[in-house]
Amino acid sequence: MEDRLREKLTILADAAKYDVSCASSGSNRKNDGKGIGDTGSGICHTYTEDGRCVSLLKILLTNYCIYDCAFCVSRVSNDIKRAAFTVEEVVALTMNFYRRNYIEGLFLSSGIFKNADYTMERMLRIVKKLRLEENFHGYIHLKTIPGASEEMVTEAGLYADRMSINLEMPTEAGLKLLAPDKSHAEVKRELGIIRAKSVQFEDERKLIKSVPRFVPAGQSTQMVVGATAETDRDVMHMANQYYKAFSLKRVYYSGYIPISHDNRMPIIGTPPPLIRENRLYQTDWLIRLYGFAVDEIFTEVYQNLDLDIDPKLSWALRNLHVFPVDINAADYQLILRVPGIGIRSAQKIVAARRFGKIRIHQLKKIGISYNKAQHFIRCLDTPVQFNEPDAQRLKRIILRTSQSKYANNQFQQLRLF
Incomplete structure (x- = not known):
């Protein structure tokens, strides 16, 4: 690799690290044996579902x-080293890295130079060259450019596996403060285009088998959290709206990293705790997969997630009247709400009790987190407890048990050395 291309790669790979929305789950693009690469197999690492x-x-x-978004390292006012790939360089890099077995696909985003269509046209040329000239069947995630024409966005969807556009800030007010040149309306427009075209192509495929696939891995978006004053409740309400309106595969939450001295940014000495990202993702899963509503997890009083416990446990401690749950009688959806019981464990419990009443040792064998779940369930041989449960006391017990278990695991690992 020539020195100038290596320098470009260093600069532009580093600039891309702030975009976290690059999961590659959900694509079913197949190689017919005549091309190169295959999406089906599982230099950035991401994870499928x-x-x-x-x-x-x-x-x-x-x-x-051309934009001056206060939270972005690539903003026009930032004094950084700039670089740009040609269309041919991106294609060559992708193919060379793939042939060396370094990668299985491409995640391509971009700053906006000149205007949205000028940038989007070059990104479209890249994916077309990869698919049509190089016969590349690996995974491609393409970030669409806010304000790009409907025609280009639609054409790009025929070649990309997943497309996404960043919402940036959870609220329009926060976006106007830090990125006044952007708007949520542009994001909604492009998400709406992809959603409508996906439905159209899917309907046509029911009648005509030769209709090409359109963004088979769906679309996603990303929000920066911690740069403005939105609560976790605000963030999750916005995410839930976008899931419903545009059938998003994922919403990604990126903790604000202080990279600017702009006086519009929050005055903080250190980045927001990464655990906040983790709690938001856990809440996202509760809403998408566990049947929780946003307004069940949050209230007017409780607008931010606990950082020391997960959101399901937090909800349970605030709703002790729901518990204990009788494992041998409760329906599947109620069992899912028990802290320490996941989707697969709940399914196993429902399946197992068809053959008899479930006991404690069977629950442990199923694989639930019994140290946590035991405070919220009853099964055939659960000891009778006479004390009324107290939320703060339960929280202390669970945290103490978790810390003790972690310390014991660390000790066992040290003994291996």
Whole structure:
């Protein structure tokens, strides 16, 4: 690799690291044996929904940008080294890295230079060259450019596996404060285009088998959290609206990293705790997969998630009247709400009790987190407890048990050395 291309790769791969929305789950693009690469197998690592690790070449087409978003390292006012790939360079890099077994796909985003269509046209040329000229069947995640024409967005969807556009801030007010040149309306417009075209192509495929697939892995978006004053409740309400309106595969939550001295940004000495990201993702799963509503998890008083316990446990401690849950009689949805019981464990419990009453040792064998769940369930041989449960006392017990278990695991690991 020549020195100038290596320098570009260093600059533009580093600039791309702030975009976390690069999971590659959900695509079913197949190689017919005549092309190169295959989406089905599982230099950035991401994970599919079934846990497979997938390596992607994650780069920006350019870090030049006409916008001055206060939270972005590539903003026009930032004094950084700039670079831009040509269309041919991105294609060559992707193919060379793939042939060396370094990657399984491409994640391509970009700053905006000149205007949205000028940038989007170059990104479209890249994916078309990869698919049509290089016969590349690996995974491609393409970030769409806010304000790009409907025609280009639609055409790009025929070649990309997943497309996404960043919402940036959870609220319009926060976006106007930090990125006044952008708007949520542009994001909604492009998400709406992809959603409508996906439905159209899917309907046509029911009648005509030769209709091409359109964004088979769906679309996603990303929000920066911690740069403005939105609560976790605000963040999750916005995410839930976008899930429903645009059938998103994922919403990604990126903790604000202080990279600017702009006086619009919050005055903080250190980044927001990464655990906040984790709690938001856990809440996201509760809403998408566990049947929780946003207004069940949050209230007017409780608008931010606990950082020391997960959101399901937090909800349970605030709703002790729901418990204990009788494992041998409760329905599946109620069992799902027990802290320490996941989806697979709940399914196993429902299946197992058809053959008889479930006891404690069977629950442990199923694989639930019994140390946590035991305070919220009853089964055939659960000891009778006479004390009325107290939320703060239960929280202390669970935290103490978790810390003790962690310390014991650390000790056992040290003994191996």
